[in-house]
Amino acid sequence: MQEILIISNYYPPEKGAAANRIEQLALKLNQNNYKVSVICPLGNYPKGKLFPEYKGKFSVTENRDNITVKRLWIYPSVSKNIFIRIVSVLSFSLSLFFYLLFKKTPQKVVVQSPPLLLSFISIFVLSLKNKKIILNVSDLWPLAAIELNALKKDSFSHKFSLFMERFVYKKATLILGQSKEIINHIKSLFPDKKCYLYRNFPDHKVENLDLITEENVPIKIFYAGLLGIAQGVLELCQKIDFRSLQDDKIELHIFGDGAEKTQIEALISSQKNKKIFFYGMMERNALHEKLKSFDIAIVPLKVRIYGSVPSKIFEYGSLGFPLLYFGGGEGEEIVKENKLGWVAKVEDYNDLNEKVHLISKLSKSELDLIKKAVFDQSQKVFNLDNQMNELIEKEVF
Structure with missing residues (x-):
């Protein structure tokens, strides 16, 4: 050996x-x-x-x-x-x-x-x-x-x-x-x-799509990972626009820890109309179990970083989550090429909010079809x- x-x-x-x-x-x-x-x-x-x-x-x-x-x-x-x-x-x-x-x-x-x-x-x-x-x-x-x-x-x-x-x-x-x-x-x-x-x-050993569809609840976008400078999650929370959306159609859920944690918690606690939720860090298997009833993974980068391909593309695509990618570079090409979800131009929050608005119009049955396509493609190429x-x-x- x-x-x-x-x-x-x-x-x-x-x-x-x-x-x-x-x-x-x-x-x-x-x-x-x-x-x-x-x-x-x-x-x-x-x-x-x-x-x-x-x-x-x-x-x-x-x-x-x-x-x-x-x-x-x-x-x-x-x-x-x-x-x-x-x-x-x-x-x-x-x-x-x-x-x-x-x-x-x-x-x-x-x-x-x-x-x-x-x-x-x-x-x-x-x-x-x-x-x-x-x-x-x-x-x-x-x-x-x-x-x-x-x-x-x-x-x-x-x-x-x-x-x-x-x-x-x-x-x-x-x-x-x-x-x-x-x-x-x-x-x-x-x-x-x-x-x-x-x-x-990743090596999830998941052979069948194992996500749970919840009808008559908002579409749940989630971020799970490091809350550091490179990810820019604090700025994301500040600039993502849910106010223009009616009937509580969409929410943002955040899991993780890092340098921006305290500021994110303070921002969320100051909200009047709470559509952003924070959970802190969870063990990986427990996190995956929690996420089964969620809908879309957001993958942000504060700026386009040459050489960087966020592992969340592979991690969550392989679990069947469509991606809302907001980081530019090679990661953007991977999401587009494999039809894994939506791409917003890096640092362009107007474009990001347009994509959020499009997502908010989807029905849960339409989301299910997208999840199945993302899961099948990810199993094949990742x-x-x-x-x-x-x-x-x-x-x-």
């Missing part, structure tokens, strides 16, 4: 797309007869506080579904103070540096990026040890940071990030990109680098097993 190590900044019981993505990769490799281990920080995300079971511990080794998970010390934080955030990233990076330097590790290693500093330190040590390095790139940093105004162009931090980005691409044996745009960007820097598309497909088998046949892992 071949051994393979995965290095990631997130892993369950932490919540969110990043943790789910890495767990799915680990489980699929295990199902294909790899002995898989994972190195990650002590569980703390998204609240930025250590989970109770990890408090007071420097490191923890666990077995989760036949995956050996080694959790290393971190100073957790989700502070908006950039200095504190850097200290947090550095704390785990240093723990990881010494672990990789002095501990025996498998010959094959998957490194998740971003965070860029984490992948830089990992690849620096692993390249010294002549490991096979499989770099899994889910977003393009520092490009995404510039587009989100989280980093100033041509600043020292930007230039150093560019250095780290080029270093990890150069030193990686091969690269998995979550989007075609990511692969095109890497190829523009290193034309001869071996790159493979690896979409963040197949994680087929994707993994193709990569194994190409000897990626």
Whole structure:
């Protein structure tokens, strides 16, 4: 049995797309007869506080579904103070540096990026040890940071990030990109680098459409995920227009946690005509059960981010939810190409509200037909097993 190590900044019981993505990769490799281990920080995300079971511990080794998970010390934080955030990233990076330097590790290693500093330190040590390095790139940093105004162009931090980005691409044996745009960007820097598309497909094991139709109730649009800067859910709540709709035809339901949570809760509590509802973070299986009686998943991005394809497209399309996509880029192309729902122009709230108005005119029977078509198409094109088998046949892992 071949051994393979995965290095990631997130892993369950932490919540969110990043943790789910890495767990799915680990489980699929295990199902294909790899002995898989994972190195990650002590569980703390998204609240930025250590989970109770990890408090007071420097490191923890666990077995989760036949995956050996080694959790290393971190100073957790989700502070908006950039200095504190850097200290947090550095704390785990240093723990990881010494672990990789002095501990025996498998010959094959998957490194998740971003965070860029984490992948830089990992690849620096692993390249010294002549490991096979499989770099899994889910977003393009520092490009995404510039587009989100989280980093100033041509600043020292930007230039150093560019250095780290080029270093990890150069030193990686091969690269998995979550989007075609990511692969095109890497190829523009290193034309001869071996790159493979690896979409963040889910593995729900749902063979039949399992959604519940509720007649004589409003159409329920939902957002489920991180409430961070990139998603712009607070602005969505402020600018989505339900006032022009009569007879309470449509509602917005929000599930998640993150930096904007408090402001979203305050906004909703101040509403006079409540058509926006907030539930907080839920465990994934419980969330999916709760959503069965809902109708449409909204997938927003605050700005169009080159290289980014939100995993919610695959996550909720595969459960049979039509999508209201509001993020531009490659994700928009996927939704249109596969007829998964409605697309509003990114940052254009007039266009978004026009789409909401169109949706409000649908009957539940019309929605049922749309759900069935989305489910069938997603089952056909978003197949994680087929994707993994193709990569194994190409000897990626």
